Amino acid sequence: MSYGIKTFGDDGYVNLHSDYSSLVYVGEFAKATDGVRPVYEGEFSIAVLDYDKSNKYDQGWLIQYSLDFETDNLVPFYRPSFDGQEIGIVDVVNEGDTWIINALYSGNAGDFPRFFAFAPLTDIPTVTLSDNGIAVYDENSKLVFTDSQRPLRIDDVLTVQHPTSIRTGARGTCGRNGTNCHVNFTSDQSTTHAGTVNNTNSKIYHVVPSAYGGLAFDNDGTFERSCGFLGWGDRKYAWAYRSWSSFRGTLAHPYGTANHNTGWLGDFSGALYQQKSGSCGYGGFLGALIGIAAVVFTGGIGLALVGGALAGFVAGELTSPTSPGLKAYENDEIFDQNSSYELLVTDATYYNIESANGIDNSIDYDNLSYQYSANPATYWQLKSLEILGDTITSTVEIYWNGALVNANATVGEFSTSFTAANGDTYIRGDLESSTTSTTPANYLIAATVSFIDRYKITRIAYGQEPSGTNGDTDDDDDDSDSNVPSDIPELYAGVAAYKNGTYAGASFWISFYSSADPDGGALVLYNGTFMFIDFSNFSNKDTTSVTGSDGRTYYRGASHPEDGNPYTSGVLSYRYYGVGRE
Amino acid sequence: MAYGLAIDGFSFNYGTFSVVTTGTVTTGIQTFVTKAAHPDLSDLKVVFIPIGVRSPGDEEVRPVVIENSYALYANSPSNMSPHKYIVLGR
DSSP states (O other): OOSSOEEEOTTSSEEEETTSEEEEEEEEOEEOSOOBOOBOOSTTBOOOOHHHHHHTSOBOEEEEEEEEOOOSOOEEEEEOSSTTOOEEEEEEEEETTEEEEEEEEOSOTTOOOEEEEEEEGGGOSOOOOOSSSOEEEOTTSOEEEETTBOBOOOSEEEEEOOOSOSOOSOOOOOOTTGGGOOOOOOOOOOEEEEOSSOBOTTEEEEOOOOOEEEEEEEEEEEEEEEESGGGOEEEEEEEEEEEEEEEEEEEEOOBTSOEEEEEEEEEEEEEEEEEEEEEEESSOOOGGGTTHHHHHHHHTHHHHTGGGOOTTSOOOSOOSTTSOOOOOOSSOEEESOSOOEEEEEEEGGGGTOOOOOOOOTTOOTTSOOOBOBTTTTBEEEEEEEEEETTEEEEEEEEEETTEETTTTOOOOTTOSEEEOTTSOEEEEEEEEEOOOOOOOTTOOOOSEEEEEEEEEEEEEOTTOOOOSOTTOSOSOSOOTTOOSOTTSOEEOBOHHHHHTTOOTTOBEEEEEEOSSOTTOEEEEEETTEEEEEOSSSOOOTTOOEEEOTTSOEEEEEEEOGGGOSSEEETTEEEEEEEEEEO | OOSSOEETTEEOOSOOOEEEEEEEEOTTOOEEEEGGGOTTOSOEEEEEEEOBOOOGGGTOBOOEEEEOSSEEEEEOOTTBOOEEEEEEEO
């Protein structure tokens, strides 16, 4: 340089140079969707329940963020929600002045990370300078540095790469009776890259992993059973099973270490089972039945998912053109694993970014519907007060539909809300019943005072839109057509979002029919999971109870004509109802 | 502080990266940055930022960077999804 300014940092490198723009913090991305864990739910699919997603398919949560900011170039950083959380930026999409991030994260739905944007100062159209200080311009009179916009501080930088395999351990097997079977695809491979600066909860990271891939499992076979007169004939059967888990490269940054671990997290999974039989014959065989599921697989989702199109699949709310591209795998494959890429580490506090986790502002806490039931237990129970000196603590148990929600978890002293590990939030309502604990005269108050105070309770399932009025026990005006037993809570949530392709946290019953299928069928969503999808004509549009994929009975609740009477979409007509679970 | 730049009581003595150049990675065209053109900078890094949805169904990959003593080269495979590059220096 022949003129201008050049300074050096403590690390001996140039940290300000009037030929080059500084990279500055420009804002935080807003969460645009809730986290979803899409699975294949089309023809011949086997239900992949939440437990399976976590323990068999290693699925993380796909989520989308957006930021409106006018810049040609943008560098995203993320802050993990908890120690060791796995995170991967899947896509960055630029549409005009809107920047979108698709990301994948581990943990519970409510553990979504935060994302921050940095951009070259020269790309920012308007910069407010300080009343005093310094501003530096390049030879084109573009602002390249100002003390009012602190440049990115690099705490650490290193080059990382992903492991060459996703899982090397045994997966188990699923066979002829595989209609409720899943092999284990959970990744057991990671690579540690050592940096120089310890990770803390205020560190934020930029890295865009390149690696992705999938694991798949196939099995098929035939068998026969006796049939016909005196069982002298035989009937041939053929079956096929297939499942897969699609993975993306992720990174984890354990606190208190300078390590950065590259690993894998699932973004899409599925399992199929098909069985067919021939006619009752005497030695005849339909050999063409072998491999039936494979044919369905290749001609169906394998094609439909190319290009990221999720239309026609129950895959959650990520159905926009900016949805991540998902792939169903027929074989074990890894792509783009050989690339090495940069990991930049900086500290959020340096930019005055407070270090709290992301806050979900989508819940309207002033407009809730409360429940109370003695059996199955559905209430907020204050059990005792523990008195030690001038410290008083309380013991609270939260029950929902018979289950103790806060087992092994502590509800804060005198709290009125509790968020469970899966992201659902429970809120205390009005007092329903109470007992009295009396200390006789001239006796000291015991260290523990026990009693039973039970309150109404409401649950905001993660992603659910609360409805109803505070104090109501149901949000519907007319319960006369409900088939849900009175001692079972009836849920109705998430319909508006579902019509737009979102089902996280949704709970309702749908009956549907069309001119081609006037009998129709039923579909049950409960807390964001499809518990009953009818592929075998077990139901029709008038069915009022079904057995869900978890073996429990689901009841059709009160109708909600405000959401469709019927609601027509395509060739199908829908009616929406509340739902209760035994 | 013993040395360096202090403005309004704040010390700008920490390590950072400045933006050397930016652009779009184009398939079939090798983008390179010669080190001789930036004699004041002794450490150059390239970060690639995707600018669209990547299709794993099409087996899309990200661009890669190769460095030697003279330059950094951003290579663009034929099945690359769209990316921008940002060359950072210090």
